[in-house]
Amino acid sequence: MWPGPYGDGSSRKNLMASIHQSLTRTGLEYFDIFYSHRYDGITPVEETAQALIDIAKQGKALYIGISKYPPEKAQVMYDILRNQGVPCVIYQDRYSLFTRAVEEASIPLAQKNGAGFIAFSPLAQGLLTKKYLKGIPEDSWAARPGGFLQVDQVTPEKVEAARRLNELARERGNTLAAMAIAWVLDNPLVTSVIIGSSSVKQLSDNLSALQVAPLPMKRETRSGK
Numbered sequence: 001m002w003p004g005p006y007g008d009g010s011s012r013k014n015l016m017a018s019i020h021q022s023l024t025r026t027g028l029e030y031f032d033i034f035y036s037h038r039y040d041g042i043t044p045v046e047e048t049a050q051a052l053i054d055i056a057k058q059g060k061a062l063y064i065g066i067s068k069y070p071p072e073k074a075q076v077m078y079d080i081l082r083n084q085g086v087p088c089v090i091y092q093d094r095y096s097l098f099t100r101a102v103e104e105a106s107i108p109l110a111q112k113n114g115a116g117f118i119a120f121s122p123l124a125q126g127l128l129t130k131k132y133l134k135g136i137p138e139d140s141w142a143a144r145p146g147g148f149l150q151v152d153q154v155t156p157e158k159v160e161a162a163r164r165l166n167e168l169a170r171e172r173g174n175t176l177a178a179m180a181i182a183w184v185l186d187n188p189l190v191t192s193v194i195i196g197s198s199s200v201k202q203l204s205d206n207l208s209a210l211q212v213a214p215l216p217m218k219r220e221t222r223s224g225k
Contacts, residue, residue: 009040012051034061038068045073049080056086065090071105078113088115095119107189116191119184128180174212177205182212
């Protein structure tokens with residue numbers, strides 16, 4: 001939010017200042033949901049939780065969510081919020097065919113604590129589209145220094161996996177992007193998916209995931225059988 005030790009992270013000062021500034025910029029009286037987007041590794045979870053509780057009880061947000069918290073820290077947050085009558089309703093994290101670590105703990109933990117799960121980056125920063133099947137385009141995120149997707153993440157193994165998935169999508173009459181999003185949405189523990197689009201065509205392609213037929217091989221893939 002601003003330079004200095006309290007300009008970022010999970011401290012009470014930063015969270016309170018952040019929601020105040022956001023409400024002022026938007027002209028709104030409250031937000032439907034307010035997130036603590038990541039555990040900063042410094043601020044005690046108890047401090048962050050109390051700030052979120054106060055934000056909800058002050059009427060500045062109707063619901064509270066958390067994102068990218070390690071499972072052990074997430075459980076502490078779930079417990080504190082629930083005990084104060086402000087349950088965490090959503091856990092948000094990265095999830096895709098290429099990024100499945102959340103299946104081990106974070107998704108089951110959200111379910112155990114009555115929270116939904118929202119997946120972001122379901123296309124693995126574009127790796128699960130046709131964009132990188134023939135190399136790294138000059139106008140792509142991977143070609144930009146400091147982007148979320150780095151050149152060294154576009155590995156031959158990932159590209160080959162994307163090619164094989166693209167062939168499967170074509171056989172099914174889908175695009176790779178639509179099939180990848182549908183794969184995430186088909187998990188019954190996933191509440192919603194955050195998609196990013198830079199054009200109307202991309203948005204239309206992403207939304208076509210809602211018409212993708214069920215993927216019968218997926219459960220076996222998830223279980224490792």
